[in-house]
Amino acid sequence: MLMFVLRRLLSFAVMMVLISIAAFAIIQLPPGDFITTLAAGLERSGDVDTAQLEFLRQRFGLDQPIWVQYWRWISAIVFHGDFGYSFMWKKPVADLIWDQLGFTLIISIATLLFSWVISFPIGVYSAVRQYSWGDFLFTFIGFIGLAVPNFLLALILMYVGFQYFGQSVGGLYSPEFQDAAWSWGKFMDLLAHLWIPIIVIGASKTAELIRIMRANLLDELNKPYVTTARAKGMTEVRMLVKYPIRLALNPFVSTVGWVLPSLISGAVIASVVLNLPTVGPILLNSLQSQDMYLAGAFILLLSLLTLIGTLVSDILLAWLDPRIRLE
Amino acid sequence: MPDVLLEVRNLSVHFPTRSGVVKAVDGLDLTLYRNKTMCVVGESGSGKSMTASAILQLLKKPGRIAGGEILFHHKNGRVVDLAKLKANSEEMRQIRGGHIAMIFQEPMTSMSPVHTIGDQVSEMILLHEKVSKAEAKARTIRLFGRVGIPDPEARYDIYPFMLSGGMRQRVMIAMALSCNPELLIADEPTTALDVTMQANVLGLMQEVQKEFGISIMLITHDFGVVAEVADDVSVMYLGRTVEQGEVHDIFRAPKHPYTRALLNSIPKLDAIPGHRLTQIEGMVPSPFNRPSGCPFQSRCPDRIADPCARECPELLDAGTSRARCYQYDPAYAALWQPALAEVAK
Numbered sequence A: 001m002l003m004f005v006l007r008r009l010l011s012f013a014v015m016m017v018l019i020s021i022a023a024f025a026i027i028q029l030p031p032g033d034f035i036t037t038l039a040a041g042l043e044r045s046g047d048v049d050t051a052q053l054e055f056l057r058q059r060f061g062l063d064q065p066i067w068v069q070y071w072r073w074i075s076a077i078v079f080h081g082d083f084g085y086s087f088m089w090k091k092p093v094a095d096l097i098w099d100q101l102g103f104t105l106i107i108s109i110a111t112l113l114f115s116w117v118i119s120f121p122i123g124v125y126s127a128v129r130q131y132s133w134g135d136f137l138f139t140f141i142g143f144i145g146l147a148v149p150n151f152l153l154a155l156i157l158m159y160v161g162f163q164y165f166g167q168s169v170g171g172l173y174s175p176e177f178q179d180a181a182w183s184w185g186k187f188m189d190l191l192a193h194l195w196i197p198i199i200v201i202g203a204s205k206t207a208e209l210i211r212i213m214r215a216n217l218l219d220e221l222n223k224p225y226v227t228t229a230r231a232k233g234m235t236e237v238r239m240l241v242k243y244p245i246r247l248a249l250n251p252f253v254s255t256v257g258w259v260l261p262s263l264i265s266g267a268v269i270a271s272v273v274l275n276l277p278t279v280g281p282i283l284l285n286s287l288q289s290q291d292m293y294l295a296g297a298f299i300l301l302l303s304l305l306t307l308i309g310t311l312v313s314d315i316l317l318a319w320l321d322p323r324i325r326l327e
Numbered sequence B: 001m002p003d004v005l006l007e008v009r010n011l012s013v014h015f016p017t018r019s020g021v022v023k024a025v026d027g028l029d030l031t032l033y034r035n036k037t038m039c040v041v042g043e044s045g046s047g048k049s050m051t052a053s054a055i056l057q058l059l060k061k062p063g064r065i066a067g068g069e070i071l072f073h074h075k076n077g078r079v080v081d082l083a084k085l086k087a088n089s090e091e092m093r094q095i096r097g098g099h100i101a102m103i104f105q106e107p108m109t110s111m112s113p114v115h116t117i118g119d120q121v122s123e124m125i126l127l128h129e130k131v132s133k134a135e136a137k138a139r140t141i142r143l144f145g146r147v148g149i150p151d152p153e154a155r156y157d158i159y160p161f162m163l164s165g166g167m168r169q170r171v172m173i174a175m176a177l178s179c180n181p182e183l184l185i186a187d188e189p190t191t192a193l194d195v196t197m198q199a200n201v202l203g204l205m206q207e208v209q210k211e212f213g214i215s216i217m218l219i220t221h222d223f224g225v226v227a228e229v230a231d232d233v234s235v236m237y238l239g240r241t242v243e244q245g246e247v248h249d250i251f252r253a254p255k256h257p258y259t260r261a262l263l264n265s266i267p268k269l270d271a272i273p274g275h276r277l278t279q280i281e282g283m284v285p286s287p288f289n290r291p292s293g294c295p296f297q298s299r300c301p302d303r304i305a306d307p308c309a310r311e312c313p314e315l316l317d318a319g320t321s322r323a324r325c326y327q328y329d330p331a332y333a334a335l336w337q338p339a340l341a342e343v344a345k
Helices: A002-028 A034-044 A050-059 A066-080 A093-128 A133-147 A150-165 A184-221 A224-231 A236-248 A250-266 A268-274 A279-288 A292-320 A322-326 B048-055 B090-098 B117-128 B133-146 B165-177 B195-212 B223-229 B247-252 B257-264 B333-344
Strands: B004-017 B020-033 B037-041 B064-073 B079-081 B100-103 B183-187 B215-220 B232-237 B240-246
Touching (some): A002 A066, A002 A292, A034 A050, A066 A292, A093 A236, A093 A250, A093 A279, A133 A184, A184 A250, A184 A268, A250 A292, A268 A279, B004 B048, B020 B048, B020 B064, B020 B215, B048 B215, B090 B100, B090 B117, B117 B133, B117 B165, B165 B195, B195 B215, B195 B223, B215 B223, B232 B257, B240 B247, B240 B257
Parallel strands (some): B037 B215, B037 B232, B183 B215
16 A cells, blocks of 8 residues: 555656646747737837837746746746746736635535535435436436536526525625635635535536446446345345445545546636636636736646645545555 | 255246246245255256345345245244245344355355455354454454465455455355355356366365255256255256256156256267267247246147146156156156157167
């Protein structure tokens, strides 16, 4: 097990280096840079100061060869925690990203827990009572959850929240708490707002997990070892928990790895509609305006989180399943 | 009269499907004696495994016991009808593993891949007896040693995928023996093993049978295995026992036409080279479209339309064994006399 973790950690480090290079390459890929965009803007207003632009280019090292730029960028991040400067916001990137990343993490983890808590018992029920009325009902709801686009669900839930619960919708706080310091009231307010994004972002994931759990458990229930366990004289519930459910858990655990990337790429539109301070919308913006250091920082950190998620799920899987651990 | 352990009377197992009810077992009679090995033989689909599952109420949905009795005779003389018990009732669970243990065809998949073999075997002891975990572990290790697993202490903590098929079947046997059952049902336990392992596993089963004093119900389609281990044989065809008797009598003088046909289709050492083996004409009828009367009448060389197509007799005394065939019914036996006289010439 220790060897397994060490091996995975090593490949984690290698992957991280490769990803940082890829991230940098991606933000360098579009022709021109932020200064070009800036110059184009200035040109339209008829007020171009070439000397100043040149100065900016030099200051940010944009005239250097690409590997020098990469080294400057990555060494500043690794050694000083300095992610560079956002041209668009005119602030250091580090000041911008932590809030957004924090919210993204909160929403991701809450959504993940939500989908687990809902889908696990329903999936188990649907499999054990296959083709019962309950199974049909959950299957029906599940397919609706899969089929409805989440921005539409967002609009409907916002309407319901506003119309029937008198909630100020959109964002994560009511206006009075927007800039307030942290307090119990603000925390409760956050919770009151959190349910809409969690349901919106989590709905399709939950439906998917229900289907996965059901299908997996049905497979496991037909395996001979289940009959063996019954033939031992175990009670049905104990047998279910110890054997088939345990084995059907693997796909659940592996969701830890992919929930972050899918959340960020899939929830951009929902985030825009719900006015959520997650990274999706800002990342989109920064890419459009070639705000390279900001975009680079996001891509890098999201990749890091994804890798961590994958690492955690791999280690959990190895812990759950000796076939992975020992082979 | 030997001591009866389990009596199956007129057992029916039905599978309701969209295209009709499949009668996997249809009026089956079977008697098992203490300390004896009964081999149940028959083609695929004859209901051998279904009978085994029905005895422990392990039938897969939508299969269910539609009728009949499964009488289990406890040591103290009490008789329980297992067919009447609820599948997950306390009493049924006591029977499973405690009185009747079962091993299966596929040792690869019959154990959970993510639990150690020691855990899976000692779990059974802990389920049925009030012993400490340490004691269950010690007993499991002793059992592993008994069934011929080398270095049993070290093997306690390994997983099934780290063992060969033969070793896994030994673990299954150890598991089955762990609570001193009175009956061991073995559903084609050697089919998935190579020939050397087959002999080993069968040998082991015979050894432990003597040592532990248990009865074995061995389900197989291999007459070689039957000749090796059986005391009694029950031949099944389309969900019914067509003939039951002692192994020597069945091999020496098969009474039912189906048993005769089966034995004739086995390759023999003194066969003339180049000659084709005798085969049974026709196919096993579809379970949706069973012939009326005797189930074998559509393929039987001795068939006489009346009575064979009309009805099927009970197991009748046929001299050395009992067979479900009108040839042995005094009321009809005369019909076969001319044919038999022909054969005698």
